[in-house]
Amino acid sequence: MESWLKISCLLCIFGFLRELRPSEPYHAEILMGEWYHVTQDEVNRKVYPVGTYSYLALLIFVFLITDLLRYKPVIIANAITGISIWGTLIWTSTLGGLQAVEVFYGFYQAAEVAYYSYIYAKVDKQYYPRVTSHTRAAMFVGKLVAGLLAQLVIGMQWMNYKQLFYISVSSQVAALLWAFSLPKVEKSVYFHNRTEAIQVAGKSDGGGLEKGSGDTDGKETEPKTVPSPSKKVPAWQLLWSHFRSAYTNHLVIQWSLWYAISLSGFLQITTYMQVVWKSFANEPTIAWNGAVDVALTLLSAVFALLAGYFHAGRLSTRSSLLSMALLSILEGGCVLLSCWTVNIYLSYLGYVLYGGLFAFTITVASSELASSLVEDSFALVFGFNTFLGLILQCILTFVVVSEKVNLNLDVFQQFTVYAIYFIVIGVVYSMAVLLHYIWSCSKRSKSIQVSY
Numbered sequence: 317m318e319s320w321l322k323i324s325c326l327l328c329i330f331g332f333l334r335e336l337r338p339s340e341p342y343h344a345e346i347l348m349g350e351w352y353h354v355t356q357d358e359v360n361r362k363v364y365p366v367g368t369y370s371y372l373a374l375l376i377f378v379f380l381i382t383d384l385l386r387y388k389p390v391i392i393a394n395a396i397t398g399i400s401i402w403g404t405l406i407w408t409s410t411l412g413g414l415q416a417v418e419v420f421y422g423f424y425q426a427a428e429v430a431y432y433s434y435i436y437a438k439v440d441k442q443y444y445p446r447v448t449s450h451t452r453a454a455m456f457v458g459k460l461v462a463g464l465l466a467q468l469v470i471g472m473q474w475m476n477y478k479q480l481f482y483i484s485v486s487s488q489v490a491a492l493l494w495a496f497s498l499p500k501v502e503k504s505v506y507f508h509n510r511t512e513a514i515q516v517a518g519k520s521d522g523g524g525l526e527k528g529s530g531d532t533d534g535k536e537t538e539p540k541t542v543p544s545p546s547k548k549v550p551a552w553q554l555l556w557s558h559f560r561s562a563y564t565n566h567l568v569i570q571w572s573l574w575y576a577i578s579l580s581g582f583l584q585i586t587t588y589m590q591v592v593w594k595s596f597a598n599e600p601t602i603a604w605n606g607a608v609d610v611a612l613t614l615l616s617a618v619f620a621l622l623a624g625y626f627h628a629g630r631l632s633t634r635s636s637l638l639s640m641a642l643l644s645i646l647e648g649g650c651v652l653l654s655c656w657t658v659n660i661y662l663s664y665l666g667y668v669l670y671g672g673l674f675a676f677t678i679t680v681a682s683s684e685l686a687s688s689l690v691e692d693s694f695a696l697v698f699g700f701n702t703f704l705g706l707i708l709q710c711i712l713t714f715v716v717v718s719e720k721v722n723l724n725l726d727v728f729q730q731f732t733v734y735a736i737y738f739i740v741i742g743v744v745y746s747m748a749v750l751l752h753y754i755w756s757c758s759k760r761s762k763s764i765q766v767s768y
Contacts, residue, residue, distance in 0.1 A: 320439040328454035333491035335458025338466035339480035341605035344590030346477045370422025372706040378426040386501040390430035398488035437501045467606030506551040558693035571684045579705035596660045616675035623679035644742030648735045655731035
């Protein structure tokens, strides 16, 4: 077996074990059950928000420490944290204990960056597309098996909801043991690099939506300083070089904004969706959360593949952005279906459709971003965009969920706000694209008249 494929397989097994958490589809069901001394409102307003704030507070720190420690130690720490989270959930029963678990869960989510970035430090760039698909597929398969396993043991009444934690903590122990088998990384992008500055043509065309139009007003784009392998430069200098190179590009800015806005809504909906289902008056005897997770995972994988197929070289940036805006409106409609219906099965359907649409849009946004970036800046840009998304999610949490603003919205009203959030985003982006198109046509017609 080729060395890059062996490393990819080793990492994918870790990713599969990490995601093998059958308790996840029933997390809210468990917390609001007989085993914990908390109410549904406390779970909604005092437990889950702690995880959101913790994730935001730790993301930048974990990103930097991952590069400094060269990935593997953070992967190991991630597995240890998983053991702590699901081990603690087995014995704790108080509000304070659950809030402490959410702090650790924030680190657990933030440390996922080590899993995704490790592989790029161990294989040649020619294999990046393949190993990226491998690592993401491993996560999908882990979630799929976890959902199937959860639905099977609950449906057959082999376990109660809380006993699913034993399987989750066991998978984290297995992931920890497997993590020690991963090869060490000798270099990283920023703190253990060997780079020199070279001049490349900047990708910022100043045209925003007019990517590939060739309309640069006769001005050549100034070359930008971008690192290339040769000699060591300070980490802060390399970070600033990549940051400036990316965020002086109009395309990167507009797609980063879309990425952050869309991600914040997705994180908020996936965090609180189980609370909505628990609030239905006609809640079924056996919750079908595991089956819903399986359907969501499968549909997301299919839609992500379709996004790559239909988008690759087939749509201009303007067309991509307009399609994203229209799909955002559809996402809002799916969220409305999930919270306005009185039939919980229609709510399941709305959630699954929303997840599939999100997978499509986020894949397109990621592809647009990747095509405009210097390769070594991928982790920085996507990490920073995730950070922006978390800031927006924290704002949504503070305004919509927190008691401090005194809106006093129930979970169905909260999800109505999230649906409107996506619909407004879609309308605003649609108007922006159409206005830009009208302005471009007007400018073109004036230039034709002048030429005559």
